[in-house]
Amino acid sequence: xxxxxxxxxxxxxxxxxxxxxxxxxxxxxxxxxxxxxxxxxxxxxxxxxxxxxxxxxxxxxxxxxxxxxxxxxxxxxxxxxxxxxxxxxxxxxxxxxxxxxxxxxxxxxxxxxxxxxxxxxxxxxxxxxxxxxxxxxxxxxxxxxxxxxxxxxxxxxxxxxxxxxxxxxxxxxxxxxxxxxxxxxxxxxxxxxxxxxxxxxxxxxxxxxxxxxxxxxxxxxx
Numbered sequence: 380x381x382x383x384x385x386x387x388x389x390x391x392x393x394x395x396x397x398x399x400x401x402x403x404x405x406x407x408x409x410x411x412x413x414x415x416x417x418x419x420x421x422x423x424x425x426x427x428x429x430x431x432x433x434x435x436x437x438x439x440x441x442x443x444x445x446x447x448x449x450x451x452x453x454x455x456x457x458x459x460x461x462x463x464x465x466x467x468x469x470x471x472x473x474x475x476x477x478x479x480x481x482x483x484x485x486x487x488x489x490x491x492x493x494x495x496x497x498x499x500x501x502x503x504x505x506x507x508x509x510x511x512x513x514x515x516x517x518x519x520x521x522x523x524x525x526x527x528x529x530x531x532x533x534x535x536x537x538x539x540x541x542x543x544x545x546x547x548x549x550x551x552x553x554x555x556x557x558x559x560x561x562x563x564x565x566x567x568x569x570x571x572x573x574x575x576x577x578x579x580x581x582x583x584x585x586x587x588x589x590x591x592x593x594x595x596x597x598x599x600x601x
Contacts, residue, residue: 490568497525510580510597511535513559519575519601526571533563541585547577558587576601
């Protein structure tokens with residue numbers, strides 16, 4: 380290792396150097412410095428200092444009331460949406476949210492209730508139709524101004540066609556109640572727009588017609 384003689388630094392005056400010479404001198408001094416090894420106890424002192432530092436407990440996240448309510452409403456909305464989808468599929472399942480033990484009514488049960496509501500009227504009129512493989516139990520009440528038909532079976536029709544149900548009021552107005560497709564039906568409720576005095580069945584396209592144009596396959600007066 381080269382021994383450095385530092386006596387020359389005592390009388391050295393850097394004011395006699397130019398700016399460039401000062402930079403060169405600084406670089407030379409930096410390169411000539413001899414690194415000193417750390418003391419034996421330095422590492423132990425550092426870890427001891429770290430151990431003595433007071434550890435702070437992480438602060439729990441504070442959720443504003445508005446954010447908490449929003450999260451809760453999202454969860455409730457998601458559950459409610461799932462219940463609606465299942466109920467629409469005609470599945471019976473227990474109610475949620477600590478409600479008394481019962482079941483959610485299905486679409487078929489709602490149709491039965493609607494039919495029984497009309498049948499309980501004092502002026503109820505009813506009739507049965509059995510045409511081309513489909514059966515209709517029609518009920519109507521003038522006082523309630525309600526009517527409808529419970530549909531069973533699968534009509535025998537041409538491809539792409541269905542049985543369109545027409546309701547005829549006392550005033551002679553003809554109103555479509557819907558088209559019965561070729562698939563099998565079990566306790567399917569078909570509500571009418573208002574009370575009816577006669578029901579007409581015609582063979583129409585599955586998309587339905589604005590007025591009876593196809594072949595008449597059934598007619599019944601209540």
